[in-house]
Amino acid sequence: MRKGAETRERLLSIAETAVLAKGFGATSIEELIAEAEITKSGFFYHFKDKTELARALxxxxxxxxxxxxxxxxxxxxxxxxxxxxxxxxxxxxxxxxxxxxxxxxxxxxxxxxxxxxxxxxxxxxxxxxxxxxxxxxxxxxxxxxxxxxxxxxxxxxxxxxxxxxxxxxxxxxxxxxxxxxxxxxxxxxxxxxxxxxxxxxxxxx
Amino acid sequence: MRKGAETRERLLSIAETAVLAKGFGATSIEELIAEAEITKSGFFYHFKDKTELARALxxxxxxxxxxxxxxxxxxxxxxxxxxxxxxxxxxxxxxxxxxxxxxxxxxxxxxxxxxxxxxxxxxxxxxxxxxxxxxxxxxxxxxxxxxxxxxxxxxxxxxxxxxxxxxxxxxxxxxxxxxxxxxxxxxxxxxxxxxxxxxxxxxxx
DNA sequence: GATAAAACTGTACCGGCGGTACTGTACTCG
DNA sequence: CGAGTACAGTACCGCCGGTACAGTTTTATC
Incomplete structure (x- = not known):
C-alpha cells in the first residue's frame, strides 16, 4: 500500500519530466519503465493506459x-x-x-x-x-x-x-x-x- | 518541377496543422500521406526523413x-x-x-x-x-x-x-x-x- | 518528338512501441 | 494464516518510422 504509492509517484515524476521535454505522444511507456526500473506489467498495474497516466499527471x-x-x-x-x-x-x-x-x-x-x-x-x-x-x-x-x-x-x-x-x-x-x-x-x-x-x-x- | 513544389507545399500545410494539433512526435507520416493522397515513397522523395520535414516546417x-x-x-x-x-x-x-x-x-x-x-x-x-x-x-x-x-x-x-x-x-x-x-x-x-x-x-x- | 530529369508508385522488410491478456509470486497488513 | 497489494514474466498483435530499391508516369527542354 505504501510502497505502491511511492512507485506511482516515481513514475509520475519521471513521466512529467519526459512529457515536458518531448511531448506526450513522443514519450514511450518503455522509456518510463526503464528509468523507473520496473516492468511493463508494473506500469499497467498503476495506470490502465496512457490516458490515465496523463490524467494523473x-x-x-x-x-x-x-x-x-x-x-x-x-x-x-x-x-x-x-x-x-x-x-x-x-x-x-x-x-x-x-x-x-x-x-x-x-x-x-x-x-x-x-x-x-x-x-x-x-x-x-x-x-x-x-x-x-x-x-x-x-x-x-x-x-x-x-x-x-x-x-x-x-x-x-x-x-x-x-x-x-x-x-x-x-x-x-x-x-x-x-x-x-x-x-x-x-x-x-x-x-x-x-x-x-x-x-x-x-x-x- | 512545378508540380513537385506544389505537392511539397500541400504536405507542409497538412503537416503544420497536424503538428500544431497533436505535437510532432504524435504526428505520423502515414496520416500525412493519407490526407495528401500520395504514397510513402512520395513523402520520402520530398523529405529524406521526419527531421527534414520539421526543418522545412x-x-x-x-x-x-x-x-x-x-x-x-x-x-x-x-x-x-x-x-x-x-x-x-x-x-x-x-x-x-x-x-x-x-x-x-x-x-x-x-x-x-x-x-x-x-x-x-x-x-x-x-x-x-x-x-x-x-x-x-x-x-x-x-x-x-x-x-x-x-x-x-x-x-x-x-x-x-x-x-x-x-x-x-x-x-x-x-x-x-x-x-x-x-x-x-x-x-x-x-x-x-x-x-x-x-x-x-x-x-x- | 526524342530525351532526360523530376516526381512519383509499388513492394517488401525491419525493429520499436502501445496495448492486451493471462499466469505467477513476493510482500504485507489485519 | 489468508487476502489483497504490488508487482514480474511471457507471449502476442498491429501500427509506425525508416530503409531499400526497382519500376513508371509526368514534365521541361532542346
Missing amino acids: IVRYLEADEVLLDDLFKRARELNVDPLHSLLIGLKLLAEMMADLPEGHPGCLVATICYQERLFDKDIHELTRGGALAWRARFVRVLEEISEIYPPNDDVDLVEVADLISTIVEGGIIMSKALREPEKLAAQVILLRSYIKLLFSPRPS | IVRYLEADEVLLDDLFKRARELNVDPLHSLLIGLKLLAEMMADLPEGHPGCLVATICYQERLFDKDIHELTRGGALAWRARFVRVLEEISEIYPPNDDVDLVEVADLISTIVEGGIIMSKALREPEKLAAQVILLRSYIKLLFSPRPS
Whole structure:
C-alpha cells in the first residue's frame, strides 16, 4: 500500500519530466519503465493506459501548483497588508522563484496539453481549463480589492488583467526556452509587475 | 518541377496543422500521406526523413510570419508618423487579426518545438531562436525611437519590453486554448497596448 | 518528338512501441 | 494464516518510422 504509492509517484515524476521535454505522444511507456526500473506489467498495474497516466499527471501538477501559489501569496500578504503592495511583493517573490531555477523553468503541463489537444479527451481539457480558471479567480479577487482603493489609470477589464498574469508566465516560459535565456521568465514577470504598478499607482496630480 | 513544389507545399500545410494539433512526435507520416493522397515513397522523395520535414516546417513558418508582420506594421506606419501611435495602431491591427480567426489561433510552431526540445537537433533550435530574436529586433528598434520622444514612466529595459510582445502573443495563444476562449488572445494583446500606452504617455503634471 | 530529369508508385522488410491478456509470486497488513 | 497489494514474466498483435530499391508516369527542354 505504501510502497505502491511511492512507485506511482516515481513514475509520475519521471513521466512529467519526459512529457515536458518531448511531448506526450513522443514519450514511450518503455522509456518510463526503464528509468523507473520496473516492468511493463508494473506500469499497467498503476495506470490502465496512457490516458490515465496523463490524467494523473495534470491532477498532480495542478494540486502542487495550487499549494505553491497559496503559500507564496500568503507570505506576500503577511509582508504588507495593502493589497496592491502585497500583490507587487507576491509577483517579486514569484519572479525570484522562477529565477532560482538554474536550468530554467521545466515547462507547464497545461501548455503541453494545449499544444497537443487532439491527444487528449474532453475530460483532461476540462482539468486544464479548471487550472487556468483557478489562477484567474485567485487574482481577480485581489485585483478587485486593489481597484477599490486605487482606481486604475486605464479602462481595463480586471478579468483580463488577472489572465495577463497567466499569459505572461506561460509566454515567459516559452520565450525562455526559445531564446535559451533562463532569466527571461523572471524578467518578464518583473515587467508585469511594472504594469500593475503603473496601472494602479496614483498619478501625481 | 512545378508540380513537385506544389505537392511539397500541400504536405507542409497538412503537416503544420497536424503538428500544431497533436505535437510532432504524435504526428505520423502515414496520416500525412493519407490526407495528401500520395504514397510513402512520395513523402520520402520530398523529405529524406521526419527531421527534414520539421526543418522545412519552421523555415516556412518563420518566413510567412516575417512577411505578415512586415506588412502589418508597414500599414500602421502609414497611418501615423509618430512612432508611439504607429506602434499602438500596429498592436490594434495585430489584435484585430487575431480576433478574425474564428476557430482561434492555430498555434505557434516555435512554441510547439520549445515544448518538445528533445525531439529536435541544435540546428532547428537555432532557427526558432532566430525567429524570437527577429521579433525582438523589430520591436526594439521602434521602442528606442519612441523612448527618444516619450521618456518611459518606469525604469524598464527596452529589450524586455520588446520581448514582452512575443511573450504575450505566445502566452495568449496558450490561454485561448486552455480556456477555450478564442477571443482571449486578442484581448491580451489589447492589454499589452494599454501597458505601452501607460509606459510612454506623458503624465499630466 | 526524342530525351532526360523530376516526381512519383509499388513492394517488401525491419525493429520499436502501445496495448492486451493471462499466469505467477513476493510482500504485507489485519 | 489468508487476502489483497504490488508487482514480474511471457507471449502476442498491429501500427509506425525508416530503409531499400526497382519500376513508371509526368514534365521541361532542346
